[in-house]
Amino acid sequence: KTSLKLKLQEKIEAFRPRITKLNKEFGNVQIDTVNIGQAIGGARDVRCLVTDISYLDPQEGIRFRGKTIPETFAALPKVPGSDYPFVEGFWYFLLTGEVPTLAQTLEVVQDFRARSQVPQYVFDVLRAMPRDTHPMTMLSTAVLAMQRESKFAHRYAEGMKKNDYWDPMYEDSTDLVARLPVIAAYIYRMKYKGDIQIAPNPELDMGGNFAHMMGIARPYDDVARMYFILHSDHESGNVSAHTTHLVASALSDAYYSFSAGLNGLAGPLHGLANQEVLSWVQGVMKKMGGKLPSDEELEKFLWDTLNSGQVVPGYGHAVLRKTDPRYTSQMEFCQKYLPDYPMFKLVNAIYRVAPKVLTAHGKTKNPWPNVDAQSGVIQYYYGLTEYDFYTVLFGVGRALGVLANITWDRGLGYAIERPKSVTTEMLEKWALEG
Numbered sequence: 001k002t003s004l005k006l007k008l009q010e011k012i013e014a015f016r017p018r019i020t021k022l023n024k025e026f027g028n029v030q031i032d033t034v035n036i037g038q039a040i041g042g043a044r045d046v047r048c049l050v051t052d053i054s055y056l057d058p059q060e061g062i063r064f065r066g067k068t069i070p071e072t073f074a075a076l077p078k079v080p081g082s083d084y085p086f087v088e089g090f091w092y093f094l095l096t097g098e099v100p101t102l103a104q105t106l107e108v109v110q111d112f113r114a115r116s117q118v119p120q121y122v123f124d125v126l127r128a129m130p131r132d133t134h135p136m137t138m139l140s141t142a143v144l145a146m147q148r149e150s151k152f153a154h155r156y157a158e159g160m161k162k163n164d165y166w167d168p169m170y171e172d173s174t175d176l177v178a179r180l181p182v183i184a185a186y187i188y189r190m191k192y193k194g195d196i197q198i199a200p201n202p203e204l205d206m207g208g209n210f211a212h213m214m215g216i217a218r219p220y221d222d223v224a225r226m227y228f229i230l231h232s233d234h235e236s237g238n239v240s241a242h243t244t245h246l247v248a249s250a251l252s253d254a255y256y257s258f259s260a261g262l263n264g265l266a267g268p269l270h271g272l273a274n275q276e277v278l279s280w281v282q283g284v285m286k287k288m289g290g291k292l293p294s295d296e297e298l299e300k301f302l303w304d305t306l307n308s309g310q311v312v313p314g315y316g317h318a319v320l321r322k323t324d325p326r327y328t329s330q331m332e333f334c335q336k337y338l339p340d341y342p343m344f345k346l347v348n349a350i351y352r353v354a355p356k357v358l359t360a361h362g363k364t365k366n367p368w369p370n371v372d373a374q375s376g377v378i379q380y381y382y383g384l385t386e387y388d389f390y391t392v393l394f395g396v397g398r399a400l401g402v403l404a405n406i407t408w409d410r411g412l413g414y415a416i417e418r419p420k421s422v423t424t425e426m427l428e429k430w431a432l433e434g
């Protein structure tokens with residue numbers, strides 16, 4: 001066993017009595033109520049999920065294992081010669097809640113390498129799909145196709161004790177995280193780069209190897225590390241995390257669960273928004289004949305979008321009520337590496353204008369930008385101009401959070417999820433009763 005796995009086992013075993021005690025002795029303590037608006041309106045704000053891996057404060061934004069984004073970047077061991085940490089060390093941190101040493105991180109790097117071989121039939125499945133299939137469909141299909149590899153499914157079929165569920169779930173999750181960059185880069189090069197593949201470089205870490213397989217020079221390795229970490233987790237209620245958790249709650253393995261989560265991430269109100277932002281920004285640039293719009297012109301573009309009944313992509317959030325710190329983190333990167341890039345200037349101009357327009361429009365509870373408003377600009381700058389690929393990058397990052405979560409779900413024996421539904425007639429009756 002690696003030191004990560006040993007530490008994880010120790011943490012899970014130490015944690016179990018807390019859940020047992022809460023459940024047995026305090027199961028009846030009320031922590032929320034539900035109103036009709038919440039039942040109709042997507043269960044917004046209803047406290048009914050538990051996770052210790054990240055927490056989203058509406059004002060402050062995300063904390064991973066108690067640390068803000070800048071604290072997380074500062075604490076984790078950095079890749080030599082780079083500004084950003086090893087994604088592998090972040091995986092250790094998400095799973096255990098402890099910041100790994102460099103030696104512990106390098107052990108995970110080795111472990112990922114040993115697991116990174118993608119079975120040939122996965123590539124064959126991808127090659128059989130029409131080339132114009134959306135890359136998210138390809139990624140989700142590749143993950144699902146690999147389900148036959150599941151150690152959890154095999155162990156379950158043999159008869160496994162409940163206390164052991166976390167072990168093969170961790171194994172499957174780590175296999176997936178190690179293989180996803182290879183699959184994602186394969187899809188990219190197959191679809192957009194003349195099907196000329198670049199073999200992995202076993203000397204490199206996950207972020208470095210991804211940049212290498214994509215065929216994009218430095219500092220894209222740091223972009224990849226930053227991007228995967230920023231997109232990893234946003235507590236449990238968002239569509240991709242919740243879907244993965246829900247499917248896994250039926251004791252479906254990590255392949256079934258994560259493939260389902262990716263399908264949710266592919267929706268335009270969730271992960272696809274980063275693609276939509278780029279297409280919106282490009283639309284503006286095209287209409288302006290390449291020149292930057294004035295704030296007044298931009299205001300008109302935003303109103304045109306709203307008046308035609310569309311959402312402004314990259315703005316608004318179900319939980320956040322301030323600028324997303326994941327947006328800020330990427331903005332700081334842009335200020336450092338691409339301050340004069342016209343598209344970055346346009347995104348900044350949108351940041352100046354859109355909150356005012358959205359506030360005047362008066363619908364959204366949060367007129368501030370989310371992670372997706374900024375991420376495409378960086379990718380575009382480094383030559384990744386095929387923006388329907390952006391959600392795939394989000395998906396590779398999101399794997400870290402949701403797979404760490406389902407490993408813990410099995411460690412703590414969380415139940416199959418089964419909320420109760422009611423009929424409209426019942427709601428109308430309760431409405432009359434007040």
Ligand code: AMX
Nearest residue numbers: 269270271273311312313314315316317318363364365370
């Ligand atoms: N542009 C226009 N209208 C918006 C809006 C936006 N950016 N954000 C919210 N609204 C509208 C909603 O559509 C809703 O209208 P309705 O009453 O006619 O249905 C109203 O404002 C109230 O919505 P809300 O309570 O503020 O947001 P929500 O929790 O229902 O939805 C979200 C959150 C993200 C889906 C929404 O803000 C949105 O559609 N944003 C644009 C798409 C986007 O950027 N998604 C990415 C989110 C981050 C991520 O998951 N990657």
